[in-house]
Amino acid sequence: MMYELPTSLEVGGIDHPIRSDFRAALDVCAALTDPEFSNQEKAVALLTILYESPEEISDIEGALKKGAWFIDCGNNAPQKKRPIRLMDWEQDFPVIVGAVNRVAGCEVRALEYLHWWTFCGYYMELGDCAFAQIVSIRNKKAKGKKLEKWEREFYRENREKIDFRPGVTASDMEFIKQMTGK
Numbered sequence: 001m002m003y004e005l006p007t008s009l010e011v012g013g014i015d016h017p018i019r020s021d022f023r024a025a026l027d028v029c030a031a032l033t034d035p036e037f038s039n040q041e042k043a044v045a046l047l048t049i050l051y052e053s054p055e056e057i058s059d060i061e062g063a064l065k066k067g068a069w070f071i072d073c074g075n076n077a078p079q080k081k082r083p084i085r086l087m088d089w090e091q092d093f094p095v096i097v098g099a100v101n102r103v104a105g106c107e108v109r110a111l112e113y114l115h116w117w118t119f120c121g122y123y124m125e126l127g128d129c130a131f132a133q134i135v136s137i138r139n140k141k142a143k144g145k146k147l148e149k150w151e152r153e154f155y156r157e158n159r160e161k162i163d164f165r166p167g168v169t170a171s172d173m174e175f176i177k178q179m180t181g182k
Contacts, residue, residue, distance in 0.1 A: 002074060005115045009051075009066040012059035017052040018070065022108070022119035024049055028071055029089045046071075073120050084142045086135050091165055099129040134162050 008015045018024075031037060031045035046067045047054040057063045069076065089096075101107055103122040108114050126132060137151055141162075147155060155162055 005117050006070060006074075007115075009063070009070060011057060011062045011066050016057060016063070018050050018067075019052060020070075020115050020117075022114050022116045025071055025116035025119070026089055026093070028067070032071075033088070070116070073117050084139065085164070086138050086142070088164060092131060092134070092161075095131045095134060095161060096123065096126075099126045099131050102129070130158075130161075134158070137162055 005020065006018070007020045008017045010016075028046050028049050031049065032042050034042070037045065043060075043064055047057065047060070047063060050067045050070065051057060051063065054063075097109060100119065100122045103125050108119065108122070133151075133154060137147060137155055139145075140147055140151070141155075
């Protein structure tokens, strides 16, 4: 059993301090799921967001593996690939954070620091909440299952929260820059 919450990761026999706050981990998750990023860009994002001094790391592959281990809350078991996308940390964060606040008993965004693993512990205890309903409806829709009457009504009233927003592509950003001059 591991009782301590890691604030550094050992890579190549050297302890490297990490940004263990939930905000940094969520930024890593957003980068890792960004369809516009290549695998190399995702690796660079993980290293530069998670590690306080990525330039001091000589074992990049080891640092990536340890970083993934940290983001996965210390789970060493191989993950089954989930073919259905049911959540998006960025899009769902407003709904998730409300439920996490309920479990935590405080406004977690107001905290100066909250370890990623503690945030995930709260997340795992969300239970019945709006986010759970959103995920359940997404799952049913993805599998082509019929929604119950109350689910259809909830979907109609919350479609913008349930349907995934299309991502802004690099070409979209370039167009926006050209139009705004920024």
